[in-house]
Amino acid sequence: MKPERILVPIDTAKCRPEVFSRVNAFAGRPGVTVILLHVVHLNIVAPENRIYEDLAQTARWHLERLAREYLHPGVALVFHVRAGKPTEEIVAEAKAEDVDLMIVPASGGSAENPHHRSVWKRLLGRVFPGVGEKLARVSPCPLLVVHAATCFNCQERWGHRVSDIRAALQYLEVNAAKRRPSTMTAEDSLPEKDRPRRIAA
Numbered sequence: 001m002k003p004e005r006i007l008v009p010i011d012t013a014k015c016r017p018e019v020f021s022r023v024n025a026f027a028g029r030p031g032v033t034v035i036l037l038h039v040v041h042l043n044i045v046a047p048e049n050r051i052y053e054d055l056a057q058t059a060r061w062h063l064e065r066l067a068r069e070y071l072h073p074g075v076a077l078v079f080h081v082r083a084g085k086p087t088e089e090i091v092a093e094a095k096a097e098d099v100d101l102m103i104v105p106a107s108g109g110s111a112e113n114p115h116h117r118s119v120w121k122r123l124l125g126r127v128f129p130g131v132g133e134k135l136a137r138v139s140p141c142p143l144l145v146v147h148a149a150t151c152f153n154c155q156e157r158w159g160h161r162v163s164d165i166r167a168a169l170q171y172l173e174v175n176a177a178k179r180r181p182s183t184m185t186a187e188d189s190l191p192e193k194d195r196p197r198r199i200a201a
Contacts, residue, residue, distance in 0.1 A: 002029065003026060003032070003099075003100035003101035004031055004032055004033065004100055005032075005033050005035065005097060005098060005099045005100050005101075006023065006026055006027065006032065006033070006034050006035065006099060006100065006101050006102070006103060007035045007037060007090075007093060007094050007097065007099040007101070007102045007103070007141075008023055008034060008035065008036050008037065008102070008103050008104075009037050009038075009039070009086075009090050009093075009102070009104060010036055010037065010038050010063060010066065011038070012038050012059055012062045012063070012066075012153075012154040012155070013153050013154070013155070014151050014153065015062075015066065015151065015152055015153070015154055016105035016146075016148030016150065016151050017066075017070055017148075017150060017152075018105060018146055018147065018148040018149065018150065019103055019104070019105040019146045019148060020066070020070035020071055021070075021146075022103055022144065022146045023071065023075075023103055024070075024071060024072050024075070026101070026103075027071070027072065027075045027076075028072065032075075032076065033076045033077070033078060034071070034075055034076065034077050034078070035077075035078045035079075035080060035093070035097055035099065036063045036066070036067060036077065036078070036079050036080070037080050037081070037082065037089075037090065037093050038059040038060075038062070038063060038080075038081050038082075039081075039082050039083070039084065039085075039086045039089045039090065040052055040055045040056060040059060040081060040082070040083045040084075041083070041084065041085060041086055042055075052083050056081040056083070058155070058160045059081045060079050060081050062154040062155070062158065063079045063081075064079060065154070065158055066154070067079075078097075080093060087134040087135050087138070090102075090135060091135070091138055091139065091140060094139065094140050094141055095140050099141050100141060100142075101141060101142055101143075101144060102139060102141055102142070102143050102144070103143075103144045103146060104135075104143060104144070104145055104146070105145075105146050105147075105148040106145045106146065106147060106148060
């Protein structure tokens with residue numbers, strides 16, 4: 001397999017750096033582009049898009065920091081942040097960017113042949129609970145699962161770029177029901193034309 005466009009979904013709250021060694025192995029050839037993607041997903045009602053924009057800026061900053069620390073210099077990179085449900089946004093990104101391969105980390109096991117989807121379902125369940133099996137079923141491209149033994153939170157390690165994000169989120173969680181009782185998720189509160197949408201490119 002010689003993929004030219006590789007998608008790497010990254011949860012910056014549960015980053016597994018081992019995935020980057022496999023990315024480097026593929027990205028060493030000329031003409032390969034690596035797309036690092038983070039999906040912002042909030043289970044609260046956000047009254048302002050500013051919260052999404054702030055989180056997107058911080059997520060992009062973390063993706064860039066990860067690239068500097070773990071990917072070889074000279075690798076062609078694209079950084080994207082989307083807002084919405086993780087599975088849907090990962091698949092949408094794969095289609096929009098016409099990727100040839102998706103590389104995802106798993107918390108246990110070992111890397112498997114990207115064509116064995118029955119194995120993916122077991123492994124991907126450890127990647128993002130509730131997301132892995134859906135991704136295995138609907139991915140528009142081959143998946144490669146990479147064993148990852150370590151995990152860290154980018155914000156805890158490097159801080160956040162936009163000030164007061166944590167305080168703003170805590171305020172929303174405490175007061176959302178009082179201001180606007182609803183069972184809607186955060187993306188449902190956005191204008192129809194904006195959901196789902198990419199909020200950073």
